[in-house]
Amino acid sequence: MNNSTSEVIHLDHVRKQYGSFTAVEDANFSIGRGEFFAMLGPSGCGKTTTLKMIAGFEQPTSGSVFLEGVNVSTVPPYKRNVNTVFQQYALFPHMSVADNIAFGPRSKKLDESEVKKRVGDMLDVVRLAEFADRRPSQLSGGQQQRVALARALVNYPSALLLDEPLAALDLKLREAMQIELKRIQREVEITFVFVTHDQGEALTMSDRIAVMSQGVVEQIGTPVDIYKKPESLFVAGFIGSANLLPSTVSQFDAAGGTVVLNGGGTVTVGRDNVASDVTWATGEEVTIMLRPEHLHVTVERPAGDALQAEVTDVVFQGSAVRLVLQLDNGTEVTAMVGGDADLPFLRPGAAVWLSWLATSPYVLDGWPDLAGATTTNLESIEAAL
Amino acid sequence: MASVVSAGKKWGDSLSSRPENVGLGVMLGLGVGAVALAAQWVKGPSAMLVAIAMLAMVVGLIYTAFAGGLEARKSLAPYGLLKPGMIWLCLFFLAPLWSMVVMSLSSKAGRFDFFPDFTWNFENYRIALTKFRPQFIRSFSYAGIATLLTVVIGYPLAYFIAFRGGKYRNILLGLVVVPFFTSYLIRTLAWNNILADEGPVVSLINTLHLSGIFESLDIMQNGKLMNTPAAVIGGLTYNFLPFMVLPIYVSLEKIDVRLVDAAMDLYSSASQAFRKVVLPLSLPGLFAGSLLVFIPAAGDFVNAQFLGNPQTTMIGNSIQDQFLRQLNYPVASAMSFVLMIIITIIVLIYTKFMGTEDLA
Structure with missing residues (x-):
């Protein structure tokens, strides 16, 4: 309770069970004041349930939820000072935009002049002043989204909870709203807790991300940490795209070591290329993660570690070219090269060498269910959605 | 060509x-x-x-x-x-x-003149409005009370089916409509048996010694339930209840339950959320339902005939009497016309105050 100035939300070993199904398993973390915090994971990972427990629509089976240092585990939603932006906005269709925004302050029985002032301020923040008298049905998706935001923010909550707020928008609008959300968050300086299954969105917007899978919080960290130093195979595969190559440790000590890929070839890894200060015994199962942008493609064999591969597909993406390649043992990997690079030898069927900087490979415990590129495997992508 | x-x-x-x-x-x-x-x-x-x-x-x-x-x-x-x-x-x-x-506006030459001549005879309207004023007043008050009762009974029923019905929704809705499989007359006559002096309801009231309370509420008269205004209003309420339940159900069913969550998230208790969100959104159904009940109830004559007494005759009974027994077509027509005009006026006023066109 002493640290209530820095901590807005604290989940203390929260667990949620529906019958025999565990939706959330031992969630135990804090969200700081003014933070933009994302809960990221595939559907059914428990992120929305966690959000609902913070909002008060669900109560934890065990553990406690603290808001501003006060245990609110059994407090109903209308007595908690947090507000939610719902997935389909849930705007009141029978009220004007202004009345929608005024709903919270009026429920709190604020003075009508104060209500008017707050609504006016909030309409300015979300840039909808000229739409005050419209009905929600007369607004576009992006405008409805901003009304939902204003309706929640007008109450100056301790934290704003957003449940997949951009899921209903199309791509261009979604990207614009990501920037708009960041701007609004900086302007109002309120803690945003954001639930999404879109890892790109989470990376773009958040200060910190909690990656969840099957009810378990796998890792919490800044976008850079989570991208560069994933702590589990799930996080490595879910965030960004990665090439996961199952391997066996041949030697590893305090100075680093070498690892033998299952498909042949060795990879030298430094001490910094592992998640934490672990050491592995010879013969242990590990996985080498190589991000597509870390792979260099050459015709001649370069000095140092390298793998031979055959180009199977070349996809021009504008700013970059994505290559799909097959290693000798049939494992599929992807590599990204600059879109302006002139690489005429890159055509399907070409034999190339893949190499990388010594700092690029990253070692993870265990073997993945599916070896190779995470982004070309339909099964694993569908499982994640 | x-x-x-x-x-x-x-x-x-x-x-x-x-x-x-x-x-x-x-x-x-x-x-x-x-x-x-x-x-x-x-x-x-x-x-x-x-x-x-x-x-x-x-x-x-x-x-x-x-x-x-x-x-x-x-x-x-x-x-x-x-x-x-x-x-x-x-x-x-x-x-x-x-x-x-x-x-x-015609006048009859004699009792058996079936083709009266058009004579601008406004006397018919005077008779309709003076001689039958009690029946008019009674019709509209019975219909009004019955409409209120169908709201009181029907709204919670529709609410329950819409929000708590779950997979039984369609079965429950079917049960609301099932009485229509039997003729209107038979259903009304059945209440004769239920409310009869020796019937189950009266004997239960007597066993529980509650007849005093019912008498003081004017529901029972002289120890009887049958042939009282309460029986007529009860019959109207029973017969027209589905016309209230169905439109309310339709408008409730369309409401996104997340709106209630949103209201509660915005500091409204469950009852405030109902008052500020669910009720306003269900007004179109309530509006349609009350018209569907009030209009036919005001012109109804079956319930007053089978469940009432001579002191409970409604305007429908009087019109029927004038048409079929007295064979006084001109006065009967004038009464029908007055009934129509009054209902239209009431509906227009009601629409003005409850106008919900922007909710559809």
Whole structure:
């Protein structure tokens, strides 16, 4: 309770069970004041349930939820000072935009002049002043989204909870709203807790991300940490795209070591290329993660570690070219090269060498269910959605 | 032949530039013709002429539509589609209404004069409004109370089915409608047995020694439930309840339950959320339901006949009596017309205060 100035939300070993199904398993973390915090994971990972427990629509089976240092585990939603932006906005269709925004302050029985002032301020923040008298049905998706935001923010909550707020928008609008959300968050300086299954969105917007899978919080960290130093195979595969190559440790000590890929070839890894200060015994199962942008493609064999591969597909993406390649043992990997690079030898069927900087490979415990590129495997992508 | 077709096409094209005039003109002609025939303004050979003229108008419209270009066809098609409904309305609504107005201003030469002469006889309306004033007042108050009762009973029922029905929703809705499988008369007569002096309800009340309370509430009179105003109102409520439940259910069912979550998230308790979100959104159903109950209940005569006594006769009974027993068609027509006008006024006032058109 002493640290209530820095901590807005604290989940203390929260667990949620529906019958025999565990939706959330031992969630135990804090969200700081003014933070933009994302809960990221595939559907059914428990992120929305966690959000609902913070909002008060669900109560934890065990553990406690603290808001501003006060245990609110059994407090109903209308007595908690947090507000939610719902997935389909849930705007009141029978009220004007202004009345929608005024709903919270009026429920709190604020003075009508104060209500008017707050609504006016909030309409300015979300840039909808000229739409005050419209009905929600007369607004576009992006405008409805901003009304939902204003309706929640007008109450100056301790934290704003957003449940997949951009899921209903199309791509261009979604990207614009990501920037708009960041701007609004900086302007109002309120803690945003954001639930999404879109890892790109989470990376773009958040200060910190909690990656969840099957009810378990796998890792919490800044976008850079989570991208560069994933702590589990799930996080490595879910965030960004990665090439996961199952391997066996041949030697590893305090100075680093070498690892033998299952498909042949060795990879030298430094001490910094592992998640934490672990050491592995010879013969242990590990996985080498190589991000597509870390792979260099050459015709001649370069000095140092390298793998031979055959180009199977070349996809021009504008700013970059994505290559799909097959290693000798049939494992599929992807590599990204600059879109302006002139690489005429890159055509399907070409034999190339893949190499990388010594700092690029990253070692993870265990073997993945599916070896190779995470982004070309339909099964694993569908499982994640 | 070609020149005829091209002339038709030319005409059709020129018509299509102002299709609403042509379409409306033909509709008006047909409407007047239909009323004239049905209300017997024209008889014998001239009726034949009117019928032929109507047919010619229809054929003419169809011909110009087809001979004319695509544009002409497109613009005239809606009027063609409206015609059947309009002719039906003229034959079975406007024409009878006209006959009723004429009849209500006629005077009978004697008791068995079945074809009274039109004489601007406003005396019929005076009789309707003075002699039958108690029946009018009774009808509207019974119908009003019954409407309120159907709201009180029907709203929670519809709410339960819509929000708590789950997978049983359709079965529960079916149960609401099931009584309609039995005739209206049989259902009303069944209440005779239920409320009879020796019936289950009265004996239960007597066993529990509650008759005093029911007497003081004016629900029972002289130890009886049958043949009381309460029985008539109860019958109306029972018979018209589904007409209240179904429209309310439809409007409740459309409400996104997340709106309630949103209201509770915005500091409203469950009851405030109901008052500020669910109730306003269900008003269109409540509005439709109360019209569907009030209008037929005000004109009903079955419940008063089978469950009431001579002191509970409603205006429907009096109209039926005037028409079928007294054979006094002019006064009966005047009464019907007054009933219609009062209901229309009440509905208009109601719409004005409960107008919910922007909610649909």
